[in-house]
Structure formats: structure tokens, C-alpha cells
Amino acid sequence: MLPGKRGGEMMWVSFALTGALMLHSVSSQNAGFVKSPLSETKLTGDTFELYCDVVGNPTPEIQWWYAEINQADSFRQLWDGARKRRVSINTAYGANAVSVLGVTRLGLEDAGTYECRASNDPRRNDLHQNPATTWIRAQSTITVLQRPSISSSEDITLPSDQHSPSITLQCNLTSAHSAHVSSYWMKNGVEVPETRGDRANTEYFLAKPKGPEAGEYMCVYTFEMAPSVNATINIKAGPDIVGHKRSDNKNEGQKALLYCKSTGFPYPVWSWRKLDNGVYMDIDNASGRFFITNLDNYTELSIVNLDIDSDPGEYQCNATNTIGTSSMVSVLRVRSYLAWLWPLLGVLFEVLVLVVIIVVYEKRKKPDDIQDGKPTPPTITKTRTFVRGPRTEKIITLIITHSMYVLTI
Structure with missing residues (x-):
């Protein structure tokens, strides 16, 4: 092989190695803490949780360590289920590495230094390497005091x-x-x-x-x-139920809301029933239109898209706790969607009666008598003429007022 050719090959190899190293430096990222554990003071019998969030490329590995005295040779690694299953470790790896250390039913012996360690160095588990150079660390001190x-x-x-x-x-x-x-x-x-x-x-x-x-x-x-x-x-x-909706009137297709409120403690278990053939039965929610919301001493029953055939009736709310029970009944009435038409027809009928009354009053006036086209001698007669006086106007006003009231119902 010619010397010049061999030198050119060596130059290309060196360029390739340099490019690979540059690509590796761009794509890789050393591990770093986004969130580190915080020191806390707890009482015996309490629970604490420590959080550790680390970034890096590739995603770093996280470990938890503990030492009663903060010395390098005193730390021991913690595992999930340690200390008679009082220790729990939950770790998730994705774009970040996130880990949560929890210890329950604390005793005085749980006080000490807890350390979150993270590393994405390929040599991190090599026993010949110094852990201080391959792992990053974040510490928190947990103080446990005797509960008063x-x-x-x-x-x-x-x-x-x-x-x-x-x-x-x-x-x-x-x-x-x-x-x-x-x-x-x-x-x-x-x-x-x-x-x-x-x-x-x-x-x-x-x-x-x-x-x-x-x-x-x-x-x-x-x-x-x-x-x-x-x-x-x-x-x-x-x-003791101290408040409830006694009745509710709705049109079919609308939504009805019934509620009950009680006093007492412990907070009761609520239930709703409907009267069926003289017996209160659990509500059949096969249609999926019934929704019950319970919150401590309060409960709501919502019925959507009301059905005029199946939904009207008596609904009972029942509150029960370890001390006693209490119940109340609410009545739900459902009207046809044509119910608005009947008041309108009533108003139209009243207007028609009003018109008839006015016409009759006007026609009661008597015209002058004419015989064979000749005027008759003047005679003195007593004629009662009905005109629209204050009484008539009062009647008209009452009818109009009543009609407007019916329309607003």
C-alpha cells in the first residue's frame, strides 16, 4: 500500500472518531436534579414522603440510601418493603426519572439522613469506580420527636x-x-x-x-x-332531616331536582326510593336518567328528560347512621308539554266574553220610532240608556288583569 494512501485512510478514521465523539457529547446529558428531597420534623406514628426528580440523557437511575449519622461509610441502601414493610419506593422512568420514598408508622429509630442518588454514567455500577464521581446526591434530614x-x-x-x-x-x-x-x-x-x-x-x-x-x-x-x-x-x-323540597312541578322533557338536608353525626348514608303500589322501592335507573349526589349531610336527586307516565309520584329520601334513621317525602308532578296551551285558551275565552258584553251594552240603546215615513208627535217617554260607566270599566279591567295573570303562570 502506498504511504500517501495509508495516510489518507488514517486521516478519515480520525475524522470519523472525532465526529462520533462530538455527536455523543451533543446527544448525551449528565444527570441533574429538578426536585430534591426536603428536610422535615415529624412525630412518632406519623408518615413522611420524600420526592426526587432527575433529568438526563440517557434517563438516570435513582437509588435511596439511609444513615443514622451522616458519614460516608454509614449509608445503607433502602429497598421497597424494608423495615417490616413500612418503607415504600415508587419510581417511574420516562423523559425524567421520578421517585418517591415513603415511611409509615414512624419511630424514633427512623430519624436520620436520607439520600437520593442518581446517575446515568455507564460505569455507575462498576465496583472499581468511585461512587462519588459517578453518582450525584441530594440529602434530607428527618427528625422524629416523641408524640405529646x-x-x-x-x-x-x-x-x-x-x-x-x-x-x-x-x-x-x-x-x-x-x-x-x-x-x-x-x-x-x-x-x-x-x-x-x-x-x-x-x-x-x-x-x-x-x-x-x-x-x-x-x-x-x-x-x-x-x-x-x-x-x-x-x-x-x-x-334529623331539617330541610327538603316538598314538591316540584315540571313539564315533560324538563329536569327535576329534589334535595334533603339533615343534621347529625356521623354523616349519614343517603338513599332515595319511590312509592310504588303503596311501598317505597329503590329507584329503577335502567333509563340512566336518575343522578344522586351525596355530600356529608346533604343529598340531591336529579331526573333529566322527565317522562309524564313513569316519573310523577312520591320520592323518599332516607338518612341512616349508627345512631338512627330519618326520612322525608317529596312529591313530583309532571305536566304535558301542551300544558301551556290551556291558559291561552282560557284567556281567549275571557276576551270573547268581554267582547260580547260590550256589544250587548251598546245594543241596549233604543232608536227613535218612525211610522210611515212621517214624524210622530213628540211624546214624553222615559228611556233608560245603558252606557259604559265606571262599573263597566271596572269589570273590563278585572277581566284583562286576570287574563294577564293566567298568561304569566
């Missing part, structure tokens, strides 16, 4: 006759990892006004509570550098 102890009142059930004596709910913070900042009361997840204070022993007074006062009450204690704690006291009562 709260002594609270027992659950209370209100009598069904709605005559309950006054009740005082009590909570006492008996032990805590640090001094609390404030305390207050909540009902059904909403803070009760004018209950915030700084006492460890807090009370909430209810004067003769009834159904509307039933619910989930919580006394809450806040801390400066730790999560708040609470104790729950349930005031239970049977459901």
Missing part, C-alpha cells in the same frame, strides 16, 4: 329526644417534647372562633346541644419548632 400526650373527654351521644344537658369538652396536654405556643378548638375541620389561648388545660362549653351541634371536635396544640398535635372528641347524634 393529651388527656381528653370521651365521645358523647346526644339523646334522640333532642333534650340534652349542657356539655363541657376538656383537653389537657400532659407531656410534650417542648413548651406549646397556643391551643384552640376545631369543629369538622374548621377553627371555632374565640377559642384560641395558651392554656395546657383547655375547655369548650356547649349549652344544651342538639343535632346541629353534633360533629367532630378537636383540641389542637401548636409548637414553635414541631408539628401541631390534637385529640378528637366525637359528639354523635342520629340524623
